[in-house]
Amino acid sequence: xxxEIGVVSGASAYIKHPVAAAASSLVQxxxxxxxxxxxxxxxxxxxxxxxxxxxxxxxxGPGDLPKPTDNGYENLNEHVPPSDQRIGTHMEIAWNxxxxxxxxxxxxxxxxxxxxxxxxxxxxxxxxxxxxxxWVTAYSDGxxxxxxxxxxxxxxxxxxxxxxxLATKTITSAALTHExxxxxxxxxxxxxxxxxADGAADCEVCYLWLGFKHAGGATTMGWVSASAYxxxxx
Amino acid sequence: MxxxxxxxxxxxxxxxxxIARPVGFPVGGVWVEQLGYLxxxxxxxxxxxxxxPTVNGTTAxxxxxSPGAVALLLCVRPNVGTSVGDRMTVSPSVGGAGTLAGTxxxxxxxxxxxxxxxxxxxxxxxxxxxxVSGLTVGTGYELVVTTASHTGTSKxxxxxxxxxxxxxxxxxxxxxxxxxxxxxVWPRGGNYLFSGSASAASDGGAGFERIIGQLDDAxxxxxxxxxxxxxxxxxANAWSTTSAAFANPTWNFTGAATRPRxxxxxxxxxxxxxANQLTARVRYKSAGGELQVRIITTPVGGAATNNDIVCPLxxxxxxxxxxxxxIATSGTNQEAFIEIEExxxxxxxxxxxxxxxxxxxx
Numbered sequence: 227x228x229x230e231i232g233v234v235s236g237a238s239a240y241i242k243h244p245v246a247a248a249a250s251s252l253v254q255x256x257x258x259x260x261x262x263x264x265x266x267x268x269x270x271x272x273x274x275x276x277x278x279x280x281x282x283x284x285x286x287g288p289g290d291l292p293k294p295t296d297n298g299y300e301n302l303n304e305h306v307p308p309s310d311q312r313i314g315t316h317m318e319i320a321w322n323x324x325x326x327x328x329x330x331x332x333x334x335x336x337x338x339x340x341x342x343x344x345x346x347x348x349x350x351x352x353x354x355x356x357x358x359x360x361w362v363t364a365y366s367d368g369x370x371x372x373x374x375x376x377x378x379x380x381x382x383x384x385x386x387x388x389x390x391x392l393a394t395k396t397i398t399s400a401a402l403t404h405e406x407x408x409x410x411x412x413x414x415x416x417x418x419x420x421x422x423a424d425g426a427a428d429c430e431v432c433y434l435w436l437g438f439k440h441a442g443g444a445t446t447m448g449w450v451s452a453s454a455y456x457x458x459x460x
Numbered sequence: 461m462x463x464x465x466x467x468x469x470x471x472x473x474x475x476x477x478x479i480a481r482p483v484g485f486p487v488g489g490v491w492v493e494q495l496g497y498l499x500x501x502x503x504x505x506x507x508x509x510x511x512x513p514t515v516n517g518t519t520a521x522x523x524x525x526s527p528g529a530v531a532l533l534l535c536v537r538p539n540v541g542t543s544v545g546d547r548m549t550v551s552p553s554v555g556g557a558g559t560l561a562g563t564x565x566x567x568x569x570x571x572x573x574x575x576x577x578x579x580x581x582x583x584x585x586x587x588x589x590x591x592v593s594g595l596t597v598g599t600g601y602e603l604v605v606t607t608a609s610h611t612g613t614s615k616x617x618x619x620x621x622x623x624x625x626x627x628x629x630x631x632x633x634x635x636x637x638x639x640x641x642x643x644x645v646w647p648r649g650g651n652y653l654f655s656g657s658a659s660a661a662s663d664g665g666a667g668f669e670r671i672i673g674q675l676d677d678a679x680x681x682x683x684x685x686x687x688x689x690x691x692x693x694x695x696a697n698a699w700s701t702t703s704a705a706f707a708n709p710t711w712n713f714t715g716a717a718t719r720p721r722x723x724x725x726x727x728x729x730x731x732x733x734x735a736n737q738l739t740a741r742v743r744y745k746s747a748g749g750e751l752q753v754r755i756i757t758t759p760v761g762g763a764a765t766n767n768d769i770v771c772p773l774x775x776x777x778x779x780x781x782x783x784x785x786x787i788a789t790s791g792t793n794q795e796a797f798i799e800i801e802e803x804x805x806x807x808x809x810x811x812x813x814x815x816x817x818x819x820x821x822x
Contacts, residue, residue, distance in 0.1 A: 240679060240729040243672050259668070264487055267675065271494040274678050277727050278498060281684045283508045284722045289713030323618065332508045332537075332619050361723035361797075382585075404721060404797075450713060451720030455686075 240273045241266050279456035282335055282358065283434060287449040291328075291372075293440045296320070298328035316375055316392055319439050321384035329375075330452070333382070333433030337411070337456065355411035356456040360393070361404060362436060364449035368400030370442030374449075376407040377435040385435055402450070408457075491671060492642045496630065498678040499527055499640035503624035506532070507688035507816075510619040513697040513712055514539050516607040519690045520778070521622050522741050522816035523592075523601045526682045528640035530593040531625040534603065536586045539615035589625065593638070597681055600741055600782070600818075616692075632670075642671050679729065683819040686724035686738070686787070687798055690814035693777035698745070698811035701802040706754050709802045709812065722798045726759070727819060728789035735765075735786035739820040742769050745777040748808015753781075753815065754801040759791025777813060785817055 243266060298320030299306050307317055321329045337356050360376040377385035377392045385392065393407035411432065434454055440447060507521045523532065595601060607616055630639040691698050691712055701709040708719045726736040742753045751771035758764040769783035787796045798817070804810040 239731045239734075243675070267491055267671065268487070270675055270679075271491060271498070273729065274498055274675075275494065277729060278502050278682075279725060280502070280504050281686050281724055282505050284685075284687050284689055285508065285510050286689055286711065286720060287713070288511055289711075289718065330510055332510055332621055335505070335508075336623070359723075359725075359795075361721075363721045402719060402721075404723075406723075448714075450711075450718060451722055453723040455723075455725050457725065 238269075238273060240270050243267075243270070276458055279356065279458040280337075281453075281455040283332065283360075283452065283454040285330060285332075285436075285452040287330070287363075287451055289448050289450060290446060291438055291440050291448040293442065294320075294328055297439060298322050314392070315394070316377065316389070316437065317386045319375070319386075319437050321386050321435065321437055328439075329384070329435055329437045331382075331384075331433055331435040333379075334431045335434060337432055356458065358391070358409040358411070358432075358434070358454055359457055360407045360409065360434070360436070360454045361452060362395075362407065362449055363402055363404050363451045364397055364438075365400055365402050365447055366398050367442050367446040368398065370440075370447070371396050371398050372447045373439035373441065374405060374407065375435070375437035375439075376409055376454075377437065378409045378411060378432040379435065380432060382433055385437065390432055400446070488671075489644065492644055495671070495674050495678060496641045498682065499674060500630045501626045502682065503529065503626050504682065504684050506622035506624065506685055507690075508619070508621045509688070509690055512617045512620070512690070513692050514616045515692065515694075515697060516609050516616050517692040517694050517697065518604060518606045518778075519617075519620075519692050520602045520604045520743055520814055521620065521690060522685070522688060522814070522818065523603050523622065524599065524683055524818050525592055525595045525597050525601075526624060527597050527677050528627070528630060528638070529624040530591065530627060532590040532592045532603070533621075533623045533625050534588045534590065534605070535619075535621040535623075536588075536605070537618045537620075538584065538586075538607075539618045592624075600739070600780075602743075602780070604778075620690075622688075636670075640674060640677065642674055680821045684727065685816060685818045687722055687815060687817040689722075689816070690743070691812075693743070693745075693813045695745075695809075695811055698777065698813040699802075700809055700811050701751075701804055702807075702809050703803050704805065704807070706752070706801040706803045709800065719799065723760075723795060724787070724798065726787045726789040726791065726794050726796050727821070728794050729821060732790040735788050737820050737822060738785040738787065738817045740767065740769050740783050740785045741814075741816050742771055742781045742812060743777075743814035744771050744779055744781065744810065744812045745774055746771055746779075746804060746808065746810035747773070747775045748810070749773065749804050749806020751802065751804045751810040751812075753812065754803075755785050755815075755817070756799040756801065757785065757787040757796055758799070759788040759796045761792045762788055762790055762796075771810070777811065784820070 294300065296306050297318055301322055302320055319328045323329055358378060362374050364372060364374060366372040373394060373396045375392065375394050378390045379385055380390055391409035391411050393409055395405045395407055397403045397405060436452055438449065506523050512519060603622060605620065630641045632639050632641040633643045697712055699709045699711050711718050711720065740755055744751055750773055753769045753771060755767045755769065756764050757767065765786060765788060767783065767785040769781055771781040800815065802810065802812065
């Protein structure tokens with residue numbers, strides 16, 4: 227990364243600096259601070275920032291997904307909205323968590339806004355909401371498809387009522403398949419604004435959802451595990 | 461809990477940091493901001509566990525306190541049903557050997573969470589905050605949660621989420637031994653290294669010493685949990701194995717496709733040839749023979765590493781074993797995946813109710 231100095235073994239590395247007792251310190255009172263030490267500290271801080279992306283989720287799935295009636299809408303005493311009344315295909319599933327497993331979710335997650343944008347201005351990088359990478363290990367029956375949705379919402383209201391980010395993949399293999407879905411958040415979340423003291427405490431709240439549309443008639447499709455974590459790269 | 465990361469200086473220009481020039485105050489100011497972010501606000505998720513068995517019982521989540529963390533959030537969502545909901549008490553027990561100390565550490569309300577009957581498509585959520593300011597930084601603790609049904613329908617917990625809570629402000633001047641960060645005045649103008657008060661000498665010394673000490677804390681004591689999964693402490697609901705050779709255990713799924721895989725982004729501090737260092741903890745019962753849990757870590761596009769955790773004979777659920785685990789940082793995009801295998805000696809059945817991994821950089 228441009229904000230780090232040196233490349234060691236193919237990647238920029240943290241440089242350990244001795245921590246000494248004050249009496250014998252390598253950095254003593256009253257002495258000028260040299261530019262080399264300043265570079266190392268700045269570099270180390272940037273390495274730690276790059277590696278500060280947070281791991282959000284390790285989920286164990288239910289295994290087989292029973293095929294729900296009306297893609298889960300039956301349990302809401304509703305029907306699947308007609309296609310001309312949907313604002314996206316994600317509305318084809320009900321996103322409720324009754325026993326038919328059309329979705330999984332958790333939150334609220336307080337996300338950092340530490341992702342750099344692709345360009346920087348005036349020697350300073352801008353900061354964007356994070357990119358969230360979701361991995362799902364799932365399987366179909368080898369005949370029909372299992373459509374997987376990942377979504378981030380700003381509240382506990384399910385994605386059929388709106389979302390911050392949405393991604394989808396479809397699998398048809400009967401073997402365990404490992405799919406990645408990236409959620410790139412727009413800056414539309416809620417924030418806790420800076421406090422009166424030094425430390426601003428902004429954060430962005432989101433809820434993470436997995437949704438499943440079971441296209442087959444059999445019950446031999448489902449998911450067994452999922453993970454999600456922040457990416458601080460652009 | 462998050463906070464916008466403060467501005468960075470770009471190394472190619474490093475405004476204010478030129479060879480043979482004094483280092484200006486704004487450079488130190490950015491260090492203060494970044495340390496405040498890394499230590500004070502960038503708190504990590506401890507666990508997000510969903511779809512526990514739909515029974516009542518006891519389960520546990522691993523927690524390791526990071527510097528300056530004073531509160532721990534537990535968010536519980538009871539299971540909901542298609543017709544009759546459950547009403548139950550969720551009791552976060554925080555006592556016992558190796559567990560969070562004392563039930564009096566609940567910050568709001570009573571220890572037990574009495575839930576309402578759930579009938580909606582989205583489960584209700586219930587929060588408890590624990591005072592963890594007295595826990596030793598870096599020590600592993602168990603957050604034990606027990607559920608008891610009021611209605612007899614025994615639907616248990618849908619999800620549990622545990623997260624460290626950031627403080628709105630930190631006070632490294634007034635409380636240097638407990639609060640992380642660095643005071644703005646320490647890298648002050650005039651281009652001198654400035655020592656803080658003597659009382660600020662903790663954790664890396666005062667003044668500029670403290671900047672270096674806090675930087676090291678941010679490197680080694682702020683921990684991620686790339687894996688924190690749990691079931692229940694019972695024979696019927698823990699993950700079990702009877703295999704004498706390493707094999708995928710019996711997870712509590714339906715269906716035959718049962719080899720879960722969890723992905724993470726390895727923490728790469730020292731280049732691609734140095735692995736991310738972690739500690740594993742296994743919560744188990746193995747009354748018939750020694751259990752071994754193999755945590756297989758594989759960088760994307762690379763070769764697997766087997767990390768075997770030895771779990772001595774133990775007749776009761778809730779026994780803890782720990783061991784070292786590494787995750788290679790050479791994978792594509794630094795990503796890697798984690799899989800679990802187990803074996804048991806002596807022909808008995810071994811049960812594992814929780815497995816966790818957390819950073820342990822030294």
